[in-house]
Amino acid sequence: MLWNVDRTLVDVTIVLRDAYAAAFREVTGRPLVRLAPARGRPDSEVIFETLALNGVVAEDDHLPAFTEALARAFADRRDRIAAQGRAMPGAREALAAVARLEGTVQSVLTGTIRSNAVLMLGAFGLTEAGGGSDVPGGMRTTAVLDGDEWVINGTKAFITNSGTAITGVIAVAAITGTRPGPDGPRPEISTILVPSGTPGLTVSRKYSKVGWNASDTRELSFTDCRVPAANLLGERGRGYAQFLQILDEGRIAIAAVAVGLAQGCVDESLAYAKQRRAFGHAIGEYQAIQFKIADMAARAHTARLAYYHAAAKMLAGEPFKKEAAMAKLVASNAAMDNARDATQIFGGYGFMNEYPVGRFYRDAKILEIGEGTSEVQRMLIARELGLPALC
Ligand SMILES: Cc1cc2nc3c(=O)[nH]c(=O)nc-3n(C[C@H](O)[C@H](O)[C@H](O)COP(=O)(O)OP(=O)(O)OC[C@H]3O[C@@H](n4cnc5c(N)ncnc54)[C@H](O)[C@@H]3O)c2cc1C
Secondary structure, eight states, rough: TTTHHHHHHHHHHHHHHHHHHHHHEEESSOOOOTTTTOOOHHHHHHHHHHHHHSSSSSGGHHHHHHHHHHHTTTTTTTTTTHHHHHGGGGGHHHHHHHHHHSSSSSHHHHHHHHHHHOOEEEEEEHHHHSSSSSOOOOOEEEEETTTEEEEEEEEEEEEETSSSEEEEEEEEEEEEEEEEEETTEEEEEEEEEEEEEOTTTTEEEOOOSSSSSSSSEEEEEEEEEEEEEGGBOOOOHHHHHHHHHHHHHHHHHHHHHHHHHHHHHHHHHHHHHHHHHEEEEGGGGGHHHHHHOOOHHHHHHHHHHHHHHHHHHHHHTTHHHHHHHHHHHHHHHHHHHHHHHHHHHGGGGGTTTTTHHHHHHHHGGGGGGTSOOHHHHHHHHHHHHHHOOOO
């Protein structure tokens, strides 16, 4: 079962790999590094790791052009939206995931899709300034039905893909009422689709981030922002469940990105340790360096197995919440540890931006935060193991 994941993903990954490579070359003028399958490595692994090794998407200044080039590559493919989501694992695949969840999104968005000559990006608006881990507790955004329109008020924080030139829609989680719960009334959360440019939606400037600079992350505010009642995604009150399901899948994607980063650290360190000399020897001859690289390789390998296992369960239609949380936890940890060790192996050069390990170092940390922090993953795993939930 474990290895079926490669066969199931193969169509998506081959198409994506080719389109991605062409778009990358068109925009940057150079080939995508480490793209070709090597020594029998499966395509799914190669594509995910390639994405991570090249930055989340491409280099910062290339983002709009790159996205458009990629979009063109998919322009006449029916799966272009899903593929685009997959192409930007760190930047979320809200639209694709939501579309898969409900199947209704296409009709709501048809106008937006058609009006966009090439493609659009979707954003996933769950987090608010008051709390990303405690989502129902920290949520303040409301949507009230007024005739045949939703009127949305509130603010969302850290929303990826929300302000690009081709952002088409934001899936916004909002409180739409209350429902009876075991401990009294609890918020009813629904997902409402807000097309970009809707009056009342304000998209703030991009955050200045430590890493993941290629992705577009912004604060959004909604002031009496009106959208048609039909923009409710799926069933009213199912919003939280929808987002939780997306997050379970997203954790596997983040784990895959983390494995790519962790493996990139191994590859770069190995090459550098063979050529960098100190005290008359290549530093790779010293056991201290060898042990570091051996540990790094072991971390990348075990993290890879963890995300393969979670992905295989997901694709087989089996419950995978625990495995996704475990994969995300260990893989992001591996990425962070490997980035620290690789930077150390590179010495002063590791701290320079022109070497990839410097970017690995900056980009690793978000993997322990986004899509649920490491603490949240531990909470989920503990719950899945039957331990009581305090919150
Ligand atoms: C670059 C970037 C992109 C993002 N993109 C998106 C996006 O597209 N859409 C979106 O909706 N969100 C997005 N996020 C938000 C992200 O999901 C949240 O930042 C994350 O879930 C953590 O929430 P928080 O920042 O509010 O931290 P908090 O929830 O305030 O947590 C602070 C600390 O407390 C810990 N903590 C909280 N509760 C507990 C507990 N019960 N036990 C132990 N420790 C606890 C956390 O683990 C963390 O260490 C993005 C964030 C970043 C940085």
